[in-house]
Amino acid sequence: MQIRPARIGAxxxxxxxxxxxxLDLYTALQTPSHLRRTISEYGLGAQQWVFxxxxxxxxxxxxxxxxxALRHRLTRPTSAASICLTLxxxxxxxxxxxxxxxWSNDASLSVGGTIHRLGAAVAFVSIxxxxxxxxxxxxxxxxxxxxxxxxxxxxxxxxxxxLPIVYAxxxxxxxxxxxxxxxxxxxxxxxxVVAEVIALISLALWVWAAERRSVHAVESQKIKASQRV
Numbered sequence: 001m002q003i004r005p006a007r008i009g010a011x012x013x014x015x016x017x018x019x020x021x022x023l024d025l026y027t028a029l030q031t032p033s034h035l036r037r038t039i040s041e042y043g044l045g046a047q048q049w050v051f052x053x054x055x056x057x058x059x060x061x062x063x064x065x066x067x068x069a070l071r072h073r074l075t076r077p078t079s080a081a082s083i084c085l086t087l088x089x090x091x092x093x094x095x096x097x098x099x100x101x102x103w104s105n106d107a108s109l110s111v112g113g114t115i116h117r118l119g120a121a122v123a124f125v126s127i128x129x130x131x132x133x134x135x136x137x138x139x140x141x142x143x144x145x146x147x148x149x150x151x152x153x154x155x156x157x158x159x160x161x162x163l164p165i166v167y168a169x170x171x172x173x174x175x176x177x178x179x180x181x182x183x184x185x186x187x188x189x190x191x192x193v194v195a196e197v198i199a200l201i202s203l204a205l206w207v208w209a210a211e212r213r214s215v216h217a218v219e220s221q222k223i224k225a226s227q228r229v
Contacts, residue, residue, distance in 0.1 A: 005071070006211035009064030010204035016057030017197045023050050024190070036186040039193060040120060043099035052096045058197075059092040065204045072210045074144075075134055084130030087122050094119025124192060128162065131155035131199045143213075147206040154199035161192040 023042065027034050034041075042051035066085045075081045098115040132155040138148035164183050172179025 004068075004208075004211055004215070005064040006068035006204070006208040009061045009068060010201070010208045012057045012061030012064065013197075013201055013204050014061075016054045016059075016061060017201070019050060019054030019057065023047055023054065034186075035190065036184055038100070038186055038189050040095060040100040040116065043096070043116075048099070055092050055096045058200075059089045059096075061204065062089045062092070062200065065200075065207050068211055069134070069207045072207070072214055074138075074207060074210055079133070081130050081133035084126040084133065087126040088130055091119045091121075091123025091126060095123065124162070124165075124196070127196045127200055128155050128158040131203050132159070134203060144206070144210075147202075147209065151199065151202040151206055154195070154202050158192070158195040158199045161188075161195040164188045165192070 020039070024035075024039065027042075027047070039051075042048060062085060066082060066089070069075050070077055070082065094115055098112045098119065100113070100116050131151060135148045135152035135155060138144045139152060141148060165185075165188060168179045168182035168185075168188075171177070171182045175182075
């Protein structure tokens with residue numbers, strides 16, 4: 001049986017997203033106020049293992065999607081799209097490997113807290129840029145134009161969801177309030193994550209379609225070759 005990394009990658013991304021979504025919905029039903037907190041708060045509680053599984057699935061699925069995209073020449077290894085998708089994956093791994101700092105025990109930012117914050121920031125910024133750069137060259141392609149335009153639109157939507165955080169950073173730098181109190185970070189982060197994961201799923205499904213097309217082409221060639229004998 002031939003291993004198809006794009007199919008596995010797409011399924012892992014969807015499964016990882018569902019794990020985190022179900023965890024968040026379950027927690028919200030128990031404690032609605034929890035939605036005001038950032039998603040990475042799960043890394044400090046009893047549900048840490050569930051959260052870690054979901055994020056690792058997202059990271060692994062993203063890595064397989066990139067590998068398949070390179071294999072089917074939808075992008076190049078040195079392209080900005082590949083680099084940004086790699087940064088997204090590394091950022092997710094950092095978020096899991098180094099949990100969010102527990103501010104109730106330590107009021108000063110630790111090295112681990114810095115790594116976690118940096119990993120999350122890199123991941124959030126990298127994935128909409130990666131999906132945009134991946135899609136842009138294909139919007140007039142005879143085969144992939146429709147998928148490219150849908151994926152491009154979703155990437156632009158995810159960029160829009162970044163704007164409240166950008167506003168908070170600017171307001172925090174120029175005003176008396178800390179940036180994380182300018183907006184309700186938990187709500188904003190969840191909208192951002194949903195938009196970014198939907199764009200990522202669109203990209204993964206596109207790469208999966210390219211994989212299926214390639215497999216069918218190979219099988220057709222084998223059939224034609226056997227008929228000539």
